Amino acid sequence: MNKPTTNRGSRGPRKAPSGKPSGKFSGRSARPSADPTRDLAFDIVCGVVEHRRMLETTLDRAGAMEARDRSSAHRLAATTLRHMGSMTELLQPLLRREPPEPVRCALLLGVAQLLHLETPPHAAVGTIVDLLRRRGLAPFAGLANAVLRRVSREGATLREGLDEARLDVPPWLWSAWGARARAISRGLHREAPLDLTLQPGAAVPNDGEELPTGSVRFPAGTRIAELEGFEDGAFWAQDVAAAMPVRLMGDVSGKTVVDLCAAPGGKTAQLAHAGATVTAVEREAPRAERLRENIKRLKLETVQVVEADALTWKPKDAVDAVLLDAPCSATGTFRRHPDVLWIKRPRDVVALAEAQDNFIDAVRDMLKPGGMMLYAVCSLQDEEGPERVAAALERGGWRLDPFSEDELSSMAAARTAEGYFRTHPGLWQDRGGMDGFFAARLIRV
Numbered sequence: 441m442n443k444p445t446t447n448r449g450s451r452g453p454r455k456a457p458s459g460k461p462s463g464k465f466s467g468r469s470a471r472p473s474a475d476p477t478r479d480l481a482f483d484i485v486c487g488v489v490e491h492r493r494m495l496e497t498t499l500d501r502a503g504a505m506e507a508r509d510r511s512s513a514h515r516l517a518a519t520t521l522r523h524m525g526s527m528t529e530l531l532q533p534l535l536r537r538e539p540p541e542p543v544r545c546a547l548l549l550g551v552a553q554l555l556h557l558e559t560p561p562h563a564a565v566g567t568i569v570d571l572l573r574r575r576g577l578a579p580f581a582g583l584a585n586a587v588l589r590r591v592s593r594e595g596a597t598l599r600e601g602l603d604e605a606r607l608d609v610p611p612w613l614w615s616a617w618g619a620r621a622r623a624i625s626r627g628l629h630r631e632a633p634l635d636l637t638l639q640p641g642a643a644v645p646n647d648g649e650e651l652p653t654g655s656v657r658f659p660a661g662t663r664i665a666e667l668e669g670f671e672d673g674a675f676w677a678q679d680v681a682a683a684m685p686v687r688l689m690g691d692v693s694g695k696t697v698v699d700l701c702a703a704p705g706g707k708t709a710q711l712a713h714a715g716a717t718v719t720a721v722e723r724e725a726p727r728a729e730r731l732r733e734n735i736k737r738l739k740l741e742t743v744q745v746v747e748a749d750a751l752t753w754k755p756k757d758a759v760d761a762v763l764l765d766a767p768c769s770a771t772g773t774f775r776r777h778p779d780v781l782w783i784k785r786p787r788d789v790v791a792l793a794e795a796q797d798n799f800i801d802a803v804r805d806m807l808k809p810g811g812m813m814l815y816a817v818c819s820l821q822d823e824e825g826p827e828r829v830a831a832a833l834e835r836g837g838w839r840l841d842p843f844s845e846d847e848l849s850s851m852a853a854a855r856t857a858e859g860y861f862r863t864h865p866g867l868w869q870d871r872g873g874m875d876g877f878f879a880a881r882l883i884r885v
C-alpha cells in the first residue's frame with residue numbers, strides 16, 4: 441500500500457525525537473493499538489488530496505483485511521470526502537499554522553467522526569491521536585487532541601454560518617452547475633441507496649421499496665449479494681436514473697441493438713430482457729470479463745460480447761439502434777464516488793466532450809437509415825449533455841426525437857423543455873435522491 445508522505449516542508453510543529461510521544465501524550469502507551477479501519481481511511485483520503493488517487497485504487501492496494509474493516513474504512517473516507525470543503529473551513533480558525541497535508545487529512549477524519557458519524561468523542565479523538573503516532577506524526581498528536589476536543593465541544597457553534605453546501609463542492613463545479621448547484625450539493629451529502637432493476641416477472645425482494653419507475657430501493661449500505669434472488673440473477677444493481685435510458689428506447693423487442701461501452705452491463709441486461717438481439721462492445725479487457733460474468737449470472741447468454749474499441753469497431757450489418765452510454769466525467773455519480781469530486785478537473789471535461797463527439801460520429805455509421813441512437817452520460821455537465829447533442833445536430837445527419845411527457849410520467853422532473861432526460865442528485869430527496877444522468881434520443885437521417 442502506498443504510504444502518504446509525512447512531515448513535508450517546514451510548516452507545522454517541529455518533529456519530536458523519533459517515535460517519542462510529545463506534550464500531553466507522554467503518559468500514553470508508546471505503541472498505539474492497530475486500527476486497520478483508520479489506517480486505510482487515512483490512506484484513501486491522503487491519496488485523493490495529495491495524489492489525486494481514486495478511492496478504489498487505494499482500496500485495491502490495501503491487500504487482505506476483514507471485510508468489516510474495509511467497509512468501515514470506505515464509509516469513513518467517503519464521509520470525510522463528502523464534507524471535506526466545509527470541514528477544512530471549520531478547521532481553519534483552530535490552526536495557528538498550516539499543518540502538513542497528512543496531518544490535515546487525519547484531522548478531517550477526526551472531524552468527520554465527530555460531526556457526521558456520531559462516533560463518541562473519546563473514540564473520535566483517541567483514534568486520530570493514535571493514528572498520527574502510528575504514522576510517524578507523533579509531534580502533531582497534541583495539536584490533534586486539542587483541536588478535536590474543541591470541535592467535539594463547540595462543533596455546533598463552529599458550524600454556524602458555514603455554507604456547507606457551497607463549501608463541499610469545488611468552485612469550478614459549483615459555477616458549472618448554475619441554478620442546480622445547491623440542490624445537487626445537498627443531494628451529495630447523503631449516501632446513495634442501493635437500487636435494483638428486476639428481471640421481468642421477478643418478485644420484489646423482501647423490504648425493498650418499489651419506486652414509481654419500477655426500480656426497487658434499499659437503504660444505503662445494503663449488500664446486494666446477501667439479498668435473496670441475487671445468485672439466481674433475479675436483479676442487478678442500477679441506480680433509478682441509470683435504469684431510465686434503456687426504457688426511453690421504447691420497444692426494442694426483435695430489434696438489433698448495439699450497446700456501446702457496455703461494462704459492467706446493467707443496460708445490456710435491460711436490453712436483452714426487453715427482447716433485443718444485443719451486441720455489447722467493451723474495450724477494457726477486465727471490464728469485458730466482468731460484463732461476461734454478469735451476463736452469465738443473469739442467464740443472458742444470447743448477448744454477444746465484443747472486446748473492441750467502439751471508435752473503430754463496426755457491426756457486420758447496420759443495426760436498428762445503438763445505446764451509446766459514453767465514457768464521461770461521471771460527475772452524476774459523486775454520491776457513490778465522492779473522491780472523484782476532488783479529482784476531476786475542468787480540462788478532463790473538455791477532453792471527454794471531444795471524445796463524445798467522436799463516439800457519436802462513429803455510431804452514425806453503425807445505424808440503418810432511420811435508426812435510433814440513445815445518447816446517455818452519467819454527467820451533470822452541460823458540455824457532456826445538451827452541448828454534445830446540439831453539436832451533433834449542427835454537424836448534421838441527425839434529428840432529435842424528444843421524450844414525451846407520457847414517456848417520462850414516472851419521473852416528470854427529469855424532462856427538460858427540449859425533450860431531454862436530465863436528473864441530478866437533488867431530485868427525489870424525500871425518497872433518497874438519484875444519480876445525475878443525461879439522455880437524448882436521436883434518429884439517423
Ligand SMILES: C[S@@+](CC[C@H](N)C(=O)[O-])C[C@H]1O[C@@H](n2cnc3c(N)ncnc32)[C@H](O)[C@@H]1O
Binds near residue numbers: 701702708727
Ligand atoms: C459509463 S461506463 C458504461 C456503463 C454501462 N453502459 C452500464 O450500464 O453498465 C463506460 C464504459 O465504456 C468503456 N469504454 C471506454 N472507452 C471505450 C471505447 N473506446 N470502446 C469501448 N468501450 C469503451 C469503459 O471501459 C467503461 O466500461
